[in-house]
Amino acid sequence: MKAKFLLASLAVALIPSLSFAAGGPEVKIVGTTADRTDVASLQRGARLFVNHCLNCHSAQYMRYNRLTDLKLTPDQIKQNLMFTTDKIGDTMKAAISPKDAKEWFGAVPPDLSVMARSYTTERLGAYLRGFYKDDTREIGWNNLVSPNIGMPHVLHELSGTNTVKATVFKADGKEVKDDSAAKALAQKAFIASNTMATFEHHVEKKDNKVESSYIVKTMVPGTDGRMTPPQFDVAMADLTNFMDYVAEPHKAKRIQLGILVMFLLSILLAAAIWLKKEFWKDVH
């Protein structure tokens, strides 16, 4: 029990700093991840999800009564987590209709049932932390991970409001000699950033000349929210953890089974090696 607890707190304390570029700018994530076996984290994630996401999104493959998996009683589920229906066997539906959403946001909020799988949990966690104020946009918000997305920053009361600083690196023939020098400088700034950051390469054609520049955007903390930045980080790790559970409720069991199978296979391997030695002992 103690070991399990230690392991879980270790996973929460782990601060990965990794980057990815799947379909969008290369993003550097600075943040916390949560552990799939941490039931308290999944419960907190569930609460955030039903309170803040089901207003606009559905999770049509998730039924409320499945939440008993997370050690919640049907009564707890009914009283604390069900806002868009009163039938516990129902799937998680959105509070607004797709038609209204399309009208208000210009895009239909996608179903979130398997979002964690298509988006990956790292990218999802970064997306949820990646909102910043952008007055050039009608909705007033933008996102580092998914630029120009139609979703407003619905959690800004919790997180507070961030802004973004964009720095452009390009060759000027003097201090920054050429394109590769500009790229190296940009990469250095990207890696050195201790907040979430993105790295983009822009190529523009101007008067038959190709202009290349590198843009590094870094998140700048702004006004405070109800949570401190580390608290918000943990909350988003919980929310991502829950969405990962929704996308694949059996994942924890699958991993356990995998470990068991590997263990059994290694016993078989040891037995096979021993047998081989026994068989060949007399031959030499």
Ligand code: HEC
């Ligand atoms: C006010 C309505 C609204 C709420 C509340 C809302 N979203 Fe969204 N969300 C949208 C809209 C609209 C889009 C589609 C935007 C687009 O395609 O441009 C979207 C898109 C997304 C995407 C896809 C992003 C991408 O890159 O394609 C994810 C993931 C997402 N939402 C997660 C969440 C989560 C998690 C919550 C709860 C914290 C949430 N949303 C709450 C409106 C909302």
